[in-house]
Amino acid sequence: MNKCLSGIDLAHLTIDDVRRIFSHDDRGLLEEMAHAARELTRRQFGRAISLYAPLYIANYCENECVYCGFHASSKIIPRSKLTMDEIDRECAALAATGIRSCLILTGESRFHSSPQCIRDACVIAGRYFPYVAIEVYPLEEDEYRDLYRAGVDGVTLYQETYDRARYDELHLAGPKKVYDYRVEAPDRVARSGVRHISMGVLLGLTDWRQDIIALFQHVRHLERTYPGVEFGLAFPRLRRVADDEHRYIEVTDKEMLKIMCAARLFFPRAGISMSTRETPAFRDRIIEFGVTKMSAGSSTRVGGYVEGASDYDDGQFQVFDPRTFDEVKAMLIAKDFDPVVTDWRNIVNS
Amino acid sequence: MDDKLLIAGREFTSRFFLGTGKFGNKSAMKEAIIASGSQLVTVALRRIDLEDTDENILSFIPENTTIMVNTSGARNSDEAVRIARIARDAGYGDWIKIEVINDSRYLLPDNQETIKAAKILSSEGFVVLPYMSPDLYVAKALVDAGAAAVMPLGSLIGSNQGLKMRALIEVLIEEITEVPIVVDAGIGRPSHAAEAMEIGADAVLANTAVADAEDPPLMAQAFAKGVEAGRMAYLARMGQQRATARASSPLTGFLYDE
Numbered sequence: 001m002n003k004c005l006s007g008i009d010l011a012h013l014t015i016d017d018v019r020r021i022f023s024h025d026d027r028g029l030l031e032e033m034a035h036a037a038r039e040l041t042r043r044q045f046g047r048a049i050s051l052y053a054p055l056y057i058a059n060y061c062e063n064e065c066v067y068c069g070f071h072a073s074s075k076i077i078p079r080s081k082l083t084m085d086e087i088d089r090e091c092a093a094l095a096a097t098g099i100r101s102c103l104i105l106t107g108e109s110r111f112h113s114s115p116q117c118i119r120d121a122c123v124i125a126g127r128y129f130p131y132v133a134i135e136v137y138p139l140e141e142d143e144y145r146d147l148y149r150a151g152v153d154g155v156t157l158y159q160e161t162y163d164r165a166r167y168d169e170l171h172l173a174g175p176k177k178v179y180d181y182r183v184e185a186p187d188r189v190a191r192s193g194v195r196h197i198s199m200g201v202l203l204g205l206t207d208w209r210q211d212i213i214a215l216f217q218h219v220r221h222l223e224r225t226y227p228g229v230e231f232g233l234a235f236p237r238l239r240r241v242a243d244d245e246h247r248y249i250e251v252t253d254k255e256m257l258k259i260m261c262a263a264r265l266f267f268p269r270a271g272i273s274m275s276t277r278e279t280p281a282f283r284d285r286i287i288e289f290g291v292t293k294m295s296a297g298s299s300t301r302v303g304g305y306v307e308g309a310s311d312y313d314d315g316q317f318q319v320f321d322p323r324t325f326d327e328v329k330a331m332l333i334a335k336d337f338d339p340v341v342t343d344w345r346n347i348v349n350s
Numbered sequence: 351m352d353d354k355l356l357i358a359g360r361e362f363t364s365r366f367f368l369g370t371g372k373f374g375n376k377s378a379m380k381e382a383i384i385a386s387g388s389q390l391v392t393v394a395l396r397r398i399d400l401e402d403t404d405e406n407i408l409s410f411i412p413e414n415t416t417i418m419v420n421t422s423g424a425r426n427s428d429e430a431v432r433i434a435r436i437a438r439d440a441g442y443g444d445w446i447k448i449e450v451i452n453d454s455r456y457l458l459p460d461n462q463e464t465i466k467a468a469k470i471l472s473s474e475g476f477v478v479l480p481y482m483s484p485d486l487y488v489a490k491a492l493v494d495a496g497a498a499a500v501m502p503l504g505s506l507i508g509s510n511q512g513l514k515m516r517a518l519i520e521v522l523i524e525e526i527t528e529v530p531i532v533v534d535a536g537i538g539r540p541s542h543a544a545e546a547m548e549i550g551a552d553a554v555l556a557n558t559a560v561a562d563a564e565d566p567p568l569m570a571q572a573f574a575k576g577v578e579a580g581r582m583a584y585l586a587r588m589g590q591q592r593a594t595a596r597a598s599s600p601l602t603g604f605l606y607d608e
Binding site: 042043044045046047048195223227228229230231267268269270333336337338340342343344345347 | 371372375395396398432452453456508509
């Protein structure tokens, strides 16, 4: 079973197989992969899809990432940060929609969003959500440990690209320019005790084949080193690739599917999340092939939930799936998936 | 036929236990429990939403079913103990499936941490059924720790591979007589469940194969029947399989040569 024409055993993929799969356009093989990925996902996760929502506490940023709406020199973005009271109200507004899993985000600014500040925000979020994760700038191991003890269960940190030269080219200034400090961050997170680490690359920055292979190798290495950590993967893709100045490379829907299936087959137990950057039509289709986690009713704007709108041009990136939490839930039920809202109970980390 | 299973003083007429994860919807789960006649189901504490009563998984579990909360998500004994205490405080009873997994790729149980958790929880009055990798020394330590049953894995969780661990499970069945042996994990077909019961397991726990079926209630029923058939075969003392036909002149015939 699962033996394809090319001799690749989809039940036991090696990194060389993944390399071969990525370099060939084989329609039959992709079909086989889709079947295998769907079957494996169902066996490992059943029909459960966990739902979560991002919550931006600030958008001050010292980095100059050419692809990001929040970059330091942008004059279009109104800068703001929430006070602790505002964070509380924002959490209450988000929790009222039914969301039980929250991802706290902020830009890279130790001045405006200090680790202490992030910690306080997470403590507040912990009163509303049984599961709290963060997507913030890379921190020191002790800082991660402190956050873990304050109730943080997951850390999301994307390397963006593993192509060092390209990384240097796209990150013009700011602390993020130091590639190694970022690439070593997952080790620091794992040593701190945090149970989930979500990793990914931003598709479109360079040749996706090289980046995905490097990501897989990185995660596989971490998995062997820290077997107790649950690793998650995400494959956000740049949507506005018409910008020739930065030489972005478009990643097609077909390539996305190939990446998703390869990720599932190479990491049978890894959580795979699908962001609202994808259109509803694409999200609803690709969900079959490995996705275990989706954001829903997302606002990428600071204070976006209290203000009550979900799609803004001045968010970090444009949300392409404007559906509310209830609408996403209804879609999942209609497709015979089980939308899982509660998937963790804070047990007081120590 | 009076063939009841006794665990911690509680009687079960069905020897099929069902996990409640991975179902497409909670109604299908409920129908599967009813169709199988299962009297013991496992529920992950992490999936129980205390605030939401409509979607609360517990409201879909038929009355008179023993609920055993599992410690899914625990990476060490300490976390398992904390999860068990939260479950008890929340009113979900004392029955705990100890599941300590510190390996996110294969989901193999950490036997040493499981023993530690079993000791602590038994001393606190919990009825503990630890999930473990089949190993005689560990099984004995779990019995000493106060486990109410021992639950060896048949094969990797979610693999549907059946009784890959058969030889080691047979050793447990042979040597652990103080408490029941419940085969958990990897049981992908009713025939796997029957096989486990034929070799003398006291019960079988399944989840993935039922939840993932096109018709979960029908599959749940098939598993219950597989378990029942295997149990009956075990009780009937079926003849041993013989690899080769016996020669017509017996090997020991010389003893009786006149």
